[in-house]
Amino acid sequence: MSTVAVLMGGWSPEREVSLVSGKACAQGLREGGHAVIEYDVKRDLKALIDFLRPAAGRGPDVVFNALHGKYGEDGCIQGVLEILAVPYTHSGVLASALAMDKPMSRHVFTSVGIRVADGKVVERRSLASGDPMPRPYVVKPIDQGSSVGVHIVREGDNLAAVEAAEAAFGERVLVERFVPGRELTVAVMGDKAIAVTELRPRTRFYDYEAKYTDGITEHLVPAPVPPEVYEQARQWALQAHQALGCDGLSRADLRWDDGQPGTSGLVMLELNTQPGMTPLSLAPEQAKWAGISWPELMNWMVDHARRPA
Known part of the structure; x- marks a missing residue:
């Protein structure tokens, strides 16, 4: 078996989630027979390089990338690993960068026939001048994950408060039409979409708290949706994975307006190249449903690591 370094932590808003993911992955890798080194990534490139390529x-x-958020899943750490020619899990530089940039990934999705919600990129400060589209709509940072910084603007909401909250994430935001209905997610392993899960949060929407707090969200797998919706969600998840050029494990998030006929209410929200790997996470849950144990999933990811030339 291999010696696997699990990179976790980092300094994005998703640091704590990454630490939980990393610890869980390290345990699964050990159960799968690997020698594991856990490494909490700091903003020190020399230290990371010395760790990955020690002088003696x-x-x-192999590197198991359990980082989440900026610098960990947007192509940055992947570029370092490519330069050092260290094999690593999940997607490469370009796929990671495209998936993390929500406006760019939307362009890729629509280019291959995947429907997305009506939306546009606006200057954050323009929100202070009024609504960019009829309410309800969603405001989100263009390059964050785990629903960090996502706001649903409904009638009566204070738009100035939303604009102020978005200030931490840059000058531009993505504004999308709010799609009512149901939250769906699909994990992809290589060339196969595993299953469709419906998420039923007990909060107003599937936000950061709902994702990572036990008991707040009900996970229904397989999702109790019509067969044509189920299969369309799986097909789009695999299509998005391939169109972005992803490797290994990914997870696509979708919304389905069940008030619309057939699959016409289904839209793609985003694709995660570094899906959460915590005890509450969706991709491992779908793998388990498909009969793939936690150590087996870890071994599959190591076996399918990218190997830079």
Whole structure:
């Protein structure tokens, strides 16, 4: 078996989630027979390089990337690993960058016939001048994950408060029409979409708290939706994975307006190249439903690691 370095932590708003993911993955890798080194990534490139390519002795055989958010899943850490020619899990530089940039991934999705919600990129400060589209609509940072910074603007909501909250994430935001109905997600392993899960949060929407707090969201797998919706969601998830050029494991998030006929109310929201790997996370849950144990999933990811030339 391999010596696997699990990169976790980082300094994005998703640091705590990454630490939980990393610890869980490290345990699964050990159960799968690997020697595991856990590494909490700091903003110190030299230290990371020295760890991966030590002057004396051999570095890890494979990096398991359990980082979430900016610098961990947007192509940055992937670029470092490519330069060092260290094999690593999940997607490469371009796919990671495209998926993390929500406006760019929307362009890719629509280019291959995947429907997205009506939306546009606006200057954050323009929100202070009034609504960019009829309410309800969704305001989200263009390059964050785990629903960090996402706001649904409904009638009576204070738009100035939303604009102020978005200030931490840059000068531009993505504004999308709010799609009522049901939240769906599909994990993809390589060339196969595993299953469709419906998420029923007990909060107003599936936000950061609902994702990572036990008991707040009900997970229904397989999702109790019509067969044509189920299959369309799986097909789009795999299509999006392939169109972005993803490798290994990914997870697509969708909304389905069940008040519309057939699949006409289904839209793609985004694709996650580094889906959560916590005990509450959706991709491992779908793998388990499909009969893939936690150590088996970890071994599959190591076996399918990218190997830079």
